[in-house]
Structures are given as C-alpha cells and as structure tokens.
Amino acid sequence: MTNAIGELEKDATAIFLIGTNTTENHPVIGYKIRKNVRENGAKLIVADPREIELAGIADVYMQFRPGTDVALLNGMMNVIINEGLLDKEFVETRTEAYEAFAQVVEKYTPEYVSPITGVPAEDIRKAARIYAEAERASICYAMGLTQHSTGTDNVKSCCNLALLTGNLGKPGTGVNPLRGQNNVQGACDMGALPVVFTAYQGVGIEANREKFEKAWGVKLSGQNGLTLTAAINKAHHGELKALLVLGENPMVSDPDLDHVEDALDNLEFLMVQDIFLTETAQRADVVFPGVTFAEKEGTFTNTERRVQRVRKAISNRGDARQDYEILCELSTRLGYPMSYSSPEEIFEEIRTLTPSYAGITYQRLEGKGLHWPCPTEDHPGTPILHKEKFNRGLGLFHAIEFQEAAELPDAEYPLILSTGRSLFHYHTGTMTRRAVALDLHQPENEIQVNPVTAAKLGIMDGEMARVVTRRGSIELKAKLTDIVKENVIFTFFHFSEAAANMLTNASVLDPVAGIPEYKVSAARLEKIS
Known part of the structure; x- marks a missing residue:
C-alpha cells in the first residue's frame, strides 16, 4: 500500500474498490471503509463482477464482465480527461508520458466501453466524476484485479488513474493493494521473488550481487529464478528435479491441479515443511514439521508496510522446530554452514543489507511498529509513499490497450467461471477447515449461479451440479x-x-508477473440427474 490502513477510516473522502471483496477477505479494512462511508459521508465506488456486500452502500456499483478491468478504467479516465477533471498541475510537474497515454484512452468513451464491460455508460461517468472530484480519493484492489493474464496491465491502469487525478503522496489517497495473507508483504520484502534480493534489489545488477556475495561469502548467479507456476511447468517437463515447498499447498492453490499432480510426481525429490500434512505434503518424500505463528519469534510486515514484532505465545509442540532452524540445518548439511542464535540476529543481518529496513531495530518496534522505508535509526518511518517524488523521479503513465482474457465463452463452454475466497476459510483451508466453528459455517464448496441461468438448466437451489472446463470437472x-x-x-x-483449481487455466500467464488466469475460465454447468 502506498498509504496507511487508518486513512481509509478517516482521511479518504472517496474510496474506489475494484477486484476486492473487502468485507470477506479483509474484514477489518472493510469495517473501516464502512465506518467512513456511514459516519463521515465518504463516497464509495465498487467495481466487481459479483454484487459484494459493500456494493449495497456504494454511491456507484459497476458490475462488469470478468476480465474487462482495463476497458472499465480507461473509460473512467476518458471521462476525466474530456470533462477537464484531471489534476493538470500534478500531471505537468510530477509525471511523464501523458500524451501517449491520453492518445490511447481517447477512444474509450463510456459508450465504447459499456458493451465491452456490461456497465451502463452513465455509471462509468458517475464513478469517474466522484473519484476525480474528491478532495482525497483512494484506490484499493486485491486478487480480483491481479489474478488475470492481464493482471499487470490492470494494476498499471489503477496507477494511471491515481496519477491523472493527483491522488498520490497525500493522506487518504494512493494505490493500495490489500495483501491476501498476513506476511505476503514481508516475504516479498525479504526477496521471496525470483528476480530480487531483499528490498527489491535486482539480482541482475552486479553491485547488488557483490554486496550480498560479500555478506554471505559465496558467488551468486545473476540469472532470474522461477515463479511457482514456472517451476511446476519445469517439473512437469523433467527439467526441475527437486523442490522444497515451505508453507504452501500447490496441490490445492495452483491452477490446473491435474497438471500440478503430474509435475510433483515427476520430481526426483519433494520436501515439504508445514504445520499439517497438507495435500502437497502427502506426496512428499520428506516432511519437516514447522511451527505455527503462535510458536514463533520474529517480525511480520503487513499490507501497509508496517513491520511488527511477533512474540512466542506457546512452546513448540511435539517434534516441530522453528522454520529458520530447519533451514539452517538443511543448509549446513548441504555444505553451506548457516547458524543463527535467534530471529533478532537474522533481523540484524537483514537491516544491514536492506536499505528500507536499515533504521528498524527490535527496540524501535516496541509498540505499534514502523512503516518502511525507514533508512536510519532516527527516521520515523514512512506511512505515505511518494510525497514529494517517485522512486524513479517522475511518475510514468502507461498507454494500455484492453485485451480480452485468454479464454472466452463459446458454444461448448458458454459461461464465465470465476473463483475466490470465503469469509470463513483461509487459502487452502489447511488451518481453517480444522476449526470446528468456521467449518460449521461453510463445511463444503458451492457454485454460485444466477437463478435465471439455473432455471434454464433445471437446477434447483441446493442441488448437486457439475462444473466443467477444458481442464476437468468438479461436483458441488x-x-x-x-x-x-x-x-x-x-x-x-x-x-x-471439490477443488476449483481443477478447472482454472495454467496455460496462459501474465507476461510480466507470471500470474495465472484464476478469474476467467470458459465453463459449462450441468445438472446431475
């Protein structure tokens, strides 16, 4: 997030939600947004293929066809430009490449966009005016925006919208991705991406490699690594021989699960480190029992870039060991001695190599934590990014044309299947489906279908049905x-x-981020006699 969570409760005068079912997937943030709308009169725009809960209190709800995010956003920006609602001073002084961007957006009038998205032209105009005319407008998005073959284009389009209206660098504004898990931001910060070291220091830059080589005493490759989806494909083709899976369950979370199963079975060695025997761990050659969050010391970095201390509440259970201890011993046995006495010692190494964490110490994290970047020990942290300038200097507009999803409905598969999360369960259900109270609320999967569609197929509410795509079928x-x-x-x-990802498409990825197309699959629905 470019801004802090609390700003959504009190500072934002308009909030634009796109591709985020906030009350179910981020309920605390959803509560803050609802409070701002009801108590402070903040305007709310919701764009989502499903009529989510917050659509009920929105000033404008745009129920668009899945996969048409770029067209919808370009339509809003066309209105803003044509009606003179852009922040001309911000565009002129703090951005570049506006002309090429504006030229592309020119054809995306609301009348042009409406047949593509299914959203009435007047709703597009109303949403554009609310966002552009607000004193402080914030954009929030989640995986409904990113999990597409055009996910990077979708995010860049949100950035274009914020740049066009000057809604960056101020309280209550910004482009704010709502992370799907508690330490996704921290994992990315620590280099759990195939192209960077910590703090997004590119592995292809020689100076970066030299710094880490000196710290670690080894020669490092300048080649980018593999995303998870790419690794699965390499395993499927026999080009990847071994895999360590830590706290992940690709046998439920990855697209095209038949493909994943074949890939994992094709490995010479699979090792899983987790807290339960997941569907992936059941296929492993070796399983190492890690510990839960309640048994850990260390830090988490949350969605607003706030680094916070985590303290051990209970002792390790059974044979479970700290994750870092397992990794250190494994590394040592493989020939690279690694020994740390505590998580704090590891954090001290992190901050010596990570400029945005350099000023953060365990002592300074007492209380509410600190937002990175925090470059020195007397720096207060940075809740709001891009106040005076962007990291690259000027903010860059991207000229983005709308592209259809990789797989569209046809005569054989006439429906669009989309997937997502429930309020009651978390990721692959490894933890939440073992919680009796949560499982009672939603003990099994379901397929949400419009009553008109169901009537055409002769399907009654609560009946079993079969969902079929080109990858397979499930019954629910x-x-x-x-x-x-x-x-x-x-x-x-x-x-x-009844795994949704038996059905999703792994064959087409976002060309920049490598994200699979989870949100749009051509499908059909069948009544089970």
Missing part, C-alpha cells in the same frame, strides 16, 4: 443467487474435495 452444490450475472458462475478454492 448449487447456490442460487443474484449477486452474479446470468453468464457468470463463481466458486471458492478452499476445498480439496
């Missing part, structure tokens, strides 16, 4: 609801016995 209960349009069906990915 039909839930009739008008929160989805007639040509769209939706299901959850938490349930291994």
Whole structure:
C-alpha cells in the first residue's frame, strides 16, 4: 500500500474498490471503509463482477464482465480527461508520458466501453466524476484485479488513474493493494521473488550481487529464478528435479491441479515443511514439521508496510522446530554452514543489507511498529509513499490497450467461471477447515449461479451440479443467487474435495508477473440427474 490502513477510516473522502471483496477477505479494512462511508459521508465506488456486500452502500456499483478491468478504467479516465477533471498541475510537474497515454484512452468513451464491460455508460461517468472530484480519493484492489493474464496491465491502469487525478503522496489517497495473507508483504520484502534480493534489489545488477556475495561469502548467479507456476511447468517437463515447498499447498492453490499432480510426481525429490500434512505434503518424500505463528519469534510486515514484532505465545509442540532452524540445518548439511542464535540476529543481518529496513531495530518496534522505508535509526518511518517524488523521479503513465482474457465463452463452454475466497476459510483451508466453528459455517464448496441461468438448466437451489472446463470437472452444490450475472458462475478454492483449481487455466500467464488466469475460465454447468 502506498498509504496507511487508518486513512481509509478517516482521511479518504472517496474510496474506489475494484477486484476486492473487502468485507470477506479483509474484514477489518472493510469495517473501516464502512465506518467512513456511514459516519463521515465518504463516497464509495465498487467495481466487481459479483454484487459484494459493500456494493449495497456504494454511491456507484459497476458490475462488469470478468476480465474487462482495463476497458472499465480507461473509460473512467476518458471521462476525466474530456470533462477537464484531471489534476493538470500534478500531471505537468510530477509525471511523464501523458500524451501517449491520453492518445490511447481517447477512444474509450463510456459508450465504447459499456458493451465491452456490461456497465451502463452513465455509471462509468458517475464513478469517474466522484473519484476525480474528491478532495482525497483512494484506490484499493486485491486478487480480483491481479489474478488475470492481464493482471499487470490492470494494476498499471489503477496507477494511471491515481496519477491523472493527483491522488498520490497525500493522506487518504494512493494505490493500495490489500495483501491476501498476513506476511505476503514481508516475504516479498525479504526477496521471496525470483528476480530480487531483499528490498527489491535486482539480482541482475552486479553491485547488488557483490554486496550480498560479500555478506554471505559465496558467488551468486545473476540469472532470474522461477515463479511457482514456472517451476511446476519445469517439473512437469523433467527439467526441475527437486523442490522444497515451505508453507504452501500447490496441490490445492495452483491452477490446473491435474497438471500440478503430474509435475510433483515427476520430481526426483519433494520436501515439504508445514504445520499439517497438507495435500502437497502427502506426496512428499520428506516432511519437516514447522511451527505455527503462535510458536514463533520474529517480525511480520503487513499490507501497509508496517513491520511488527511477533512474540512466542506457546512452546513448540511435539517434534516441530522453528522454520529458520530447519533451514539452517538443511543448509549446513548441504555444505553451506548457516547458524543463527535467534530471529533478532537474522533481523540484524537483514537491516544491514536492506536499505528500507536499515533504521528498524527490535527496540524501535516496541509498540505499534514502523512503516518502511525507514533508512536510519532516527527516521520515523514512512506511512505515505511518494510525497514529494517517485522512486524513479517522475511518475510514468502507461498507454494500455484492453485485451480480452485468454479464454472466452463459446458454444461448448458458454459461461464465465470465476473463483475466490470465503469469509470463513483461509487459502487452502489447511488451518481453517480444522476449526470446528468456521467449518460449521461453510463445511463444503458451492457454485454460485444466477437463478435465471439455473432455471434454464433445471437446477434447483441446493442441488448437486457439475462444473466443467477444458481442464476437468468438479461436483458441488448449487447456490442460487443474484449477486452474479446470468453468464457468470463463481466458486471458492478452499476445498480439496471439490477443488476449483481443477478447472482454472495454467496455460496462459501474465507476461510480466507470471500470474495465472484464476478469474476467467470458459465453463459449462450441468445438472446431475
């Protein structure tokens, strides 16, 4: 997030949600947004293929066709430019490449965009005016925006919208991705990406490699590594021989699960480190029992870049060991001695190599923590990014044309299948489906289908139905609801016995980020006699 969570409760005078079911996937943030709308009169724009809960209090709700995010955003920006609602001073002094961007957006009038997205032209105009005319407008998005073959274009389009209206570098503004798990931001900060060391220091830059080589006493490659999806594909083709899976469950979370299963079986060696025997761990040659969050010391970095201390609440259970201890011993046995006496010692090494963490110490984290970047020990942290300038100097507009999703409905597969999360379950259900209270609320998967579509197929509410795509099929209960349009069906990915990702498309990835197309698959729905 470029800004802090608390600003959504009190500083933002308009909030634009796109591709985020906030009350279910980020309920605390959802509560803050609802409070701001009800108590302070903040304007709310919601754009989502499903009529999520917050759509009920939105000033404008745009129920667009899945995969048409760029067209919708370009339509809003066309209105802002043509009606003179852009922040001309901000565009002139703090951005570049505006002309090429504006030239592309010129054709995306609301009348041009409406047939593509399914959103009425007047709603596009209304949303654009609310966002552009607000004193302080914030954009929030989640995986509904990113998990597409055009996910990077979708995010860049949100950045274009913020640049166009000057909604960056001030309280209550910004482009704010809501992370899907508690330490996703921290994992990325620590280099858990195939192209960077810590703090997004590129592995292809010689000076970066030299710094880490000196610290670690080894020669490092300048070649980019593999994303998870690319690693699975390499394993499938026999080009990857061994895999260590730590706290991840690709046998439920990855697209095209038949493909994943074949890939893992094709490995010479699979090692899993986790807290339960997940579907992936059941296929492993070796399983190392790690510890839960409650048994750990260390830090988490949350979605607003706030680094916070984590303290051990209970002792290790059974044979479980600290994750860092398992990794250190494994590294030592493989020939690279690694020994740390505590998580704090590891953090001290982190901050010596990571400029944005350099000023953060365990002592300074007492209380509420610190937002990075925090370059020195007397720096207060940075809740708001880009106040005076961008990291690259000027903010860069991107001229982005709308592209259709990789797989569209046809005569054989006439519906669009989209997938997502439930309020009651977390990721692959490894933890939440073992919690009796949560499992009682949603013990099994369901397919959400519009009543009109269901009537055409003779499917009643609560009946078993079969969802079929080019990858496979699953059987699950039909839930009739008008929160989805007639040509769209939706299901959850938490349930291994009716796994949504048996159906999703792994063959087409975002060309920049390598993200699979989870949100748009051509599908059909069948009544089970």
